[in-house]
Amino acid sequence: MVNVLVTGAAGFIGYHLSQRLLAQGDTVIGLDNLNAYYDVSLKQARLAQLENQPGFRFYKLDLADREGIAQLFAQESFEFVIHLAAQAGVRYSLKNPYAYVDSNLVGFTNILEGCRHSDIKHLVFASSSSVYGANTKVPFSVQDNVDSPVSLYAATKKANELMAHAYSHLYNIPTTGLRFFTVYGSWYRPDMALFLFTKAILAEQPINVFNYGRMQRDFTYVDDVVEGVVRVMGKIPPPKASGNTSPGSRSSAPYKLYNIGNNQPIELLQLIETLEQCLGKTAVKNMLPMQPGDVPITYADVDDLMQDVGFKPNTPIEVGVERFVQWYRSYYNI
Template sequence: MNSIFVTGCAGFIGFHVSRKLLEEGWHVVGLDNVNDYYDTNLKEDRLHHLKKDPSFTFVRGSLENLELLHHLFHTYSFSTVVHLAAQAGVRYSIENPHTYIQSNLIGFTNILECCRKQSIPHLLYASSSSVYGANKEIPFSVSDRTETPVSLYAATKKANELLAYTYSHLYQLPTTGLRFFTVYGPWGRPDMAYFSFTNAIEQQKPIFLYNNGNLKRDFTYIDDVVEAVYRLLPKPSSQSVPYTIHNIGNTNPVTLEYFVTVLEKELQKTAIKKYLPMQPGDVETTFADIDSLSTVTNFTPKVSIEQGLAHFVDWYKQYYSSI
């Protein structure tokens, strides 16, 4: 049975990708340190679902533990590595920079080294739309310059792309960077706006809309993200330097104001809105150009914000009513 290594398997995207791989008949070895950046109970519940499948092997550990990673790479013959583990969050990076250096830089370098030594056929890794930073060109294209990150989190993701290119160039390691655009959906991250807004609206607490509600985000539903990642698994770059990057976005950005309107409709409650100026580390608009993704995978994300938020709210109500 083919084995695939998924880091961050207890995280939002990692959980869904792992579940898809298990459904498709893969043996998944999942690594996660289950840190307390957000509710660990939610992470453990995700793991509980994955562990029901006998083809899932879970390892609790950190990317910084190079000895553990070497052991896993030697024990299993991974045909592919999907590296989704990272310290997430733009605003948290402003207050806790060393956490990002350890996980996102040292941890990623450890993954690259293990992939190099074991001649892994394909490494896919999570990057982020945040690398576009102060870029003014809309929509964001993978060919745009990305030397102006406006948060430490974004800087670490840009550094990941540079490190990946170097390993592709020096060692012919096939790498594919995945620039995710504001992923949302069931089993999502409580620190993300769609989740925290839902909590606040349900509890009749105020929500804070930065840039006076005029921030625009290319919200991308989790099922579309998983399908894109799955289709990219067998498609490493065939260029002389086997390195490529794809945007994974919905290509239909909406304002936070409209986003909240849709949430209010689904929750059948009115939000208490507090309007605030821009926050450090934020960008006004994200908008993905996915031409390269569509060309390579023959896939275009299709779930609208209205459909996606309806699915999320259904899950939210069911999940929290069962706790």
């Protein structure tokens, strides 16, 4: 039983992680600002399920609130911090860049400062497969150079990795960054492709298929991501553990990076075909070119994750999509 701060607790991954930690007897202090980037009622529904359970406490707080975050760390005694809150979305970063600066840069600095002034055992934070940007070598490895982001969102996630390493080095904070690969599942975000496709197909409306359906994604089921996070949380990096920060790094910080992905990318058209089978309906496809900020493929090398914590995501896309469809039909009573 440990005290864990989960930022973004009302979000998609944060909700599932909080459920898992509560189920194993941990105390979860959840933080979220419940912003309106997508349907707030969905966030509130997730939160309602968490608040009904013993061991959960919630703070409605914005990451960019420096005094509020400092006060939270001063009055609570966290053993672990799992930082998942962020302004998400690649395309939205083209329209509202300051939201990413406030949440992902200023907000993350506030979390790092909180950890600096607290006796935490391990900071685990969410990075993203988007940091690989224009990389063409696949599968993507944490050993690869990631200096070519193609969206502001990706750039802020790369910045988070650098900021976290600096704090880990300066203040000896055990820190692990997790590069998530296209996470999906029940209680999904409404702005993501699988959710949008499902909603449109059931309403017999056309779906927008970018890059003419040829882009590939390493779709990773949320339960696999949560399993990875929990295992990594207990794997506290010692000093001199960060040889994977960059090729030739001499860092001695207690810092690690891992990919968490399904290690099996599929084409977008295959995802749509699987969804059509689960829904029993055929999609009307509006084939479109690649959108600015998108990448043609994501593909996770998870050898380090396997070696260090003995786990790799393995939920087949057919199983994951079926679970999502069952949740969607139940939640929206369709």
